[in-house]
Amino acid sequence: MLKLNPVARKRLERFKAIRRGYYSAIILAALFVLSLGAELIANQRALLVIYEGEWYFPTYGDIIPGETFGFDYRYETDYKALKARLAESGEGVVIMPPVPYGPLETDLAVGDFPPHAPSIDSGHYLGTDTSGRDVLARIIYGFRIALLFSLLLLFFNYLIGVSIGCLMGFWGGTFDLIFQRIIEIWSNVPFLYVIMIVASIVQPGFWTLVGIMVFFGWTGITWYMRTATYKEAARDYVMAARAIGASNSRIVFRHILPNSVSTLITFVPFSVASGITSLTALDYLGFGLPPPTPSWGELLKQGTENLDSLWLVLSVVTAMTLVLMLVTYIGEAIREAFDPRKFSYYE
Amino acid sequence: MSAYFIRRFLLIIPTFIGITLLVFAVTRVVPGGPIERMMTSALVSGEQSAGRRDTQSGNTLSEEQIKQLEAYYGFDKPLLESYTHWLGRVLQFDLGESSRYHDPVWDIIKERFPVSIFYGLTTLFITYLVCIPLGVSKALHHNSLLDNASSAVIFLGYALPSYVVGIALVSLFAANWDIFPLGGFVSDDYDDLSTWEKFKDIFYHGTLPLIAYMAGSFAVTTFMMKNALMDNQASDYMRTAAAKGLTRSKAVWQHAFRNSLIPIATSFGGNIAFFMSGSFLIETIFNIDGIGLLGYEAILERDYPVVLGILVITSLLFLIGNIISDFLVALVDPRIRFGEAR
Numbered sequence: 001m002l003k004l005n006p007v008a009r010k011r012l013e014r015f016k017a018i019r020r021g022y023y024s025a026i027i028l029a030a031l032f033v034l035s036l037g038a039e040l041i042a043n044q045r046a047l048l049v050i051y052e053g054e055w056y057f058p059t060y061g062d063i064i065p066g067e068t069f070g071f072d073y074r075y076e077t078d079y080k081a082l083k084a085r086l087a088e089s090g091e092g093v094v095i096m097p098p099v100p101y102g103p104l105e106t107d108l109a110v111g112d113f114p115p116h117a118p119s120i121d122s123g124h125y126l127g128t129d130t131s132g133r134d135v136l137a138r139i140i141y142g143f144r145i146a147l148l149f150s151l152l153l154l155f156f157n158y159l160i161g162v163s164i165g166c167l168m169g170f171w172g173g174t175f176d177l178i179f180q181r182i183i184e185i186w187s188n189v190p191f192l193y194v195i196m197i198v199a200s201i202v203q204p205g206f207w208t209l210v211g212i213m214v215f216f217g218w219t220g221i222t223w224y225m226r227t228a229t230y231k232e233a234a235r236d237y238v239m240a241a242r243a244i245g246a247s248n249s250r251i252v253f254r255h256i257l258p259n260s261v262s263t264l265i266t267f268v269p270f271s272v273a274s275g276i277t278s279l280t281a282l283d284y285l286g287f288g289l290p291p292p293t294p295s296w297g298e299l300l301k302q303g304t305e306n307l308d309s310l311w312l313v314l315s316v317v318t319a320m321t322l323v324l325m326l327v328t329y330i331g332e333a334i335r336e337a338f339d340p341r342k343f344s345y346y347e
Numbered sequence: 348m349s350a351y352f353i354r355r356f357l358l359i360i361p362t363f364i365g366i367t368l369l370v371f372a373v374t375r376v377v378p379g380g381p382i383e384r385m386m387t388s389a390l391v392s393g394e395q396s397a398g399r400r401d402t403q404s405g406n407t408l409s410e411e412q413i414k415q416l417e418a419y420y421g422f423d424k425p426l427l428e429s430y431t432h433w434l435g436r437v438l439q440f441d442l443g444e445s446s447r448y449h450d451p452v453w454d455i456i457k458e459r460f461p462v463s464i465f466y467g468l469t470t471l472f473i474t475y476l477v478c479i480p481l482g483v484s485k486a487l488h489h490n491s492l493l494d495n496a497s498s499a500v501i502f503l504g505y506a507l508p509s510y511v512v513g514i515a516l517v518s519l520f521a522a523n524w525d526i527f528p529l530g531g532f533v534s535d536d537y538d539d540l541s542t543w544e545k546f547k548d549i550f551y552h553g554t555l556p557l558i559a560y561m562a563g564s565f566a567v568t569t570f571m572m573k574n575a576l577m578d579n580q581a582s583d584y585m586r587t588a589a590a591k592g593l594t595r596s597k598a599v600w601q602h603a604f605r606n607s608l609i610p611i612a613t614s615f616g617g618n619i620a621f622f623m624s625g626s627f628l629i630e631t632i633f634n635i636d637g638i639g640l641l642g643y644e645a646i647l648e649r650d651y652p653v654v655l656g657i658l659v660i661t662s663l664l665f666l667i668g669n670i671i672s673d674f675l676v677a678l679v680d681p682r683i684r685f686g687e688a689r
Contacts, residue, residue, distance in 0.1 A: 184358075185365035188669075190661045193627070193642060197654060198373055200646045277508040281628055284510065285643065300514055304632060307522030307529075317515045321507060328506040 008262065014337040021333020024326040031323075035144040042099035042137035046079040051092040059097075099125065101134035103141040103294040108132045115302075115309045127311040130302050133292075135312065139319050141294035145206075150275020152210050153217070154268065160218040162261065165225025170233055170252055176226070186219040192281065199287035206289060213278070221267065228260035266338050269331030273324055280320070296320060352674065359666045364434070366662045367655070371430050374651070437659060443652035447645070452656035456638065463630075463637035466553070467622030470560040474568055474618075479611065482572025486607075487599065489577065497569075505566035510628035513559030517632055520555060527555050530634030556633045560626070564618060568611065575607035582606075608679045616672030620664040 004012065016022050039059050040047060049056040051069050058064050063076040071077065083094035100123045101107060107128060108114065114132035116124055126135040168176045198212050232238065233256060241251050282288035283297025291298065296316050303312030424432070436443065442452035485494045504512065521529045528534075534548050579585065580603050588598040630639035638657060645653035 181361070181365070184362050185369060188362055188662055188665050189366050189369065190658065190665065193658065193661065194370055194373075196627075196643070196646050197370065197658075200649070201374060273506070277511075281508065281510060285627070285631065286647075300511075303518065304514055307518050310518055310523055313514055313518040317511055320511055321503070324506040324508075325502075328502070 011337045015333055018333040018336055021329050021336075024329035024333070028323070028326045028330065031143070031326075032147055035140060035147065038140050038144050039097075041097055042101060042103065042134065042140050043097045044079065044100065044102040044105045045076075046083070046094045046096050048095040049079070049082070049092065050094075051086070099123070099134060099136050099140070101137045103133065103137045104292055105134070105137075106132040107134065115306060115312065117309070118311050126315045127309070129299060129312060130306060130309075135299065135315050138294040138299060139296065139315060142296045142299070143319065143323065145289070145293065146276045146279055146296060147272075149206070149210065149279050150272045153213055153275045154271045156210065156214040157218045157271065158221055158264065160214065161221030162225050162257075162264070164218075165222040166229045166252060166257065166260070168222070168226040169229025170248075170256065172230075179222070183219045183222055186216065187223075189216060191216055192278065195278075195282065196285060196287045199282065203290065204288075206293075209279075209282075209289060220271075221264065224264075224267075225260065228263070229256055232256045232260050263338060266331075266335050269327050269334060273327045273331070276320075276323065276327075352670065355670050355673070359663075359670075362666060363662060367434070367437075367658065368430060370655070370658055371433070372426060375426050433655070442656035442659065445645075445650055445653050447648050447650045447653070452652050455641065455653060456656055456660060459636060459638050459641050462635060463622075463639065465549075466556060466560060466635070466637065467619075469553070469557060470564065470622050471618060473557070474561055474564050475611075478565055478568035479572055479608075482569045483576060483604065485569065486573045486576035486580070501566045501569055504562040505570065507562065509559050509563040509626065510632060512562040513556065513629050513632045516555045516559060528552055530632075531636075556629055556635060559629050559632070560622070564621075568614070571610050571614065572607060575610050576603055579603040579606045605679065609676060612675035612679050613672055615675055616668035616670065617665070618668075619671065620661070620668035 034041065039045075043059060045058040047057070047059060049058060049069070056064060056068075058077070058079070066073040066075065066077045069077055069082050071082070079094055079096060080100060083096060086092045086094055106114075107116075107122075107124070114128050115130050116122065116128040116132070118125060118127040118135075124134050124136070126139065128134055129138065164179060168179050194216060195212055199209070202208060202212075204212060238251060238255055241255055246254075279288060280295070280297040280300065283295040284300045285297075286301065288297055289295055296319065299312055299316045303309065303316065306312060433443075440453060442456075444450065445452050445455055448455060481497065485497060488494055517529065520526045528551065531552055533545075533552060534540075540548060576599075580599070582603075585598055585603060588602055589595075627639035627643040629635070630637045631643050634640070638660070641653065642657040644650075645657065
């Protein structure tokens with residue numbers, strides 16, 4: 001069990017007391033966990049097939065060829081067709097996920113040209129995009145990718161930022177000076193513009209995009225860590241630790257870092273939000289993840305190009321509003337838990 | 348103090364060199380530089396791409412043409428040499444020639460600048476005109492009806508990035524309900540309109556983009572003002588003021604308000620630069636012919652002289668904006684004496 005020191009426990013209590021932020025955290029965590037199992041929610045593969053007495057769970061694992069279920073083809077089974085057939089003949093049962101479409105599956109069978117408007121009958125609860133792919137499925141998978149992306153971004157940004165910032169504060173001197181200049185340069189680079197320039201040259205995949213964004217984005221936290229380390233290093237307990245012969249690494253890892261890193265958590269929700277928004281912006285502009293990756297930005301782009309199909313824009317905007325509101329509520333609550341405000345003396 | 352600001356202005360030079368060298372180097376080091384991309388795009392689309400202006404036929408570029416292209420962009424020379432060559436020309440206010448329009452980059456940027464400046468200044472003006480009073484009244488009447496009602500709206504603008512607000516606005520108010528135009532800066536018959544109609548036309552086109560621009564800065568500035576004033580109201584000197592019997596309004600306006608302007612001043616310079624250089628996202632969404640859209644199109648068309656030219660302008664604006672911020676902070680906060688022995 002994680003043992004929290006009294007200060008942290010008190011902050012956690014205060015955070016829990018701020019209902020709005022606390023419930024937002026629970027909802028967001030639930031959404032994230034659900035999205036990790038997105039294959040069970042939105043998929044063209046069935047959850048369960050009972051056919052001739054045998055049970056199949058096609059969701060994960062290799063494809064099950066159509067022959068297995070008595071079709072005359074060897075590519076992947078069309079479970080929607082199978083369900084219709086079995087329902088008619090009564091030979092078995094097919095249970096489809098709540099959204100019976102995968103994020104990459106194109107459904108051109110509705111009759112008309114895509115994009116199709118939302119409809120309960122066809123199972124496209126939020127309609128389809130311009131290639132006939134289900135919007136809800138793409139939003140769910142897009143959410144998972146965007147959140148994982150910004151969590152990774154956060155991890156690497158903070159890893160580099162904390163290490164360099166801490167060393168700057170602890171060593172000082174030339175190292176500090178050199179990195180001060182570097183950070184000055186980095187923080188004045190127009191972030192989105194330069195990433196667009198680089199992305200237009202390399203056409204990034206998932207990891208390259210993380211790399212590019214970390215390369216230009218690590219400075220945000222560094223400055224803060226430098227100041228925090230400076231402050232901590234000058235405190236008496238550090239001198240006391242040094243007096244009893246603690247090594248530099250022990251001082252940094254056992255004393256300075258635990259004391260300065262804790263407040264970093266107040267930045268985390270806002271970093272997550274900015275990760276999601278910048279990825280979506282890049283995707284919107286066409287410099288983000290390569291197609292056909294499900295992405296909110298790409299849906300937004302389709303929506304602005306097909307303004308008649310209002311459901312495209314509205315679905316994404318609603319999803320983004322929901323997620324970003326949750327993240328911001330959490331962020332505000334954490335801030336308040338770390339820094340409870342006293343109000344005016346005139347009250 | 349003035350020595351400090353002179354030093355700050357001198358420091359622009361190395362930082363500026365650092366930024367441009369960084370971007371210059373990145374465009375070189377990454378695999379598949381501009382020339383190769385140009386070749387593949389020429390291969391794929393067969394379009395009249397930038398480098399093929401002197402060829403009429405053929406799907407690939409000949410060896411000689413590649414050499415020409417490389418010489419044109421300075422890719423035939425080592426990084427530092429071509430960078431100093433480029434920098435030397437920039438110092439003479441020569442940003443090169445656009446490979447798309449064949450006009451000097453500086454002229455193209457100059458032509459687009461007024462549009463971005465119009466939106467920037469209007470946004471800046473309205474933001475500060477509304478946010479400071481709103482923030483103050485929210486802080487003074489914390490938890491009142493006005494505070495809670497405005498918080499809900501402002502919070503939406505705070506959580507959502509401005510481009511999402513822009514997209515939502517354009518699809519609802521322009522496409523769906525047809526209240527505002529889909530984009531552009533002015534109507535096609537703009538030149539025939541009378542002055543008053545011109546004014547109306549600009550704001551008819553400008554309403555949605557301005558709301559989108561303001562969505563972000565508005566929320567941040569209002570919250571900043573509110574939180575700063577609330578923090579200051581809880582500070583020790585306010586307790587002293589209360590104890591010595593100062594009325595609340597006097598204590599707030601003479602003590603707390605001035606101190607609360609410091610964070611606002613800190614963000615001012617950054618805002619200037621941000622609004623001046625325009626936002627590509629908003630300009631792309633509303634199809635406004637400003638610097639942002641120019642930069643976006645230049646990247647798409649691989650018009651590197653324009654791309655670098657805009658980088659020069661925006662980074663200079665950012666650097667100068669930062670200094671303006673510091674200057675304003677020193678102006679409102681008499682405790683701050685930059686550059687003196689601490």
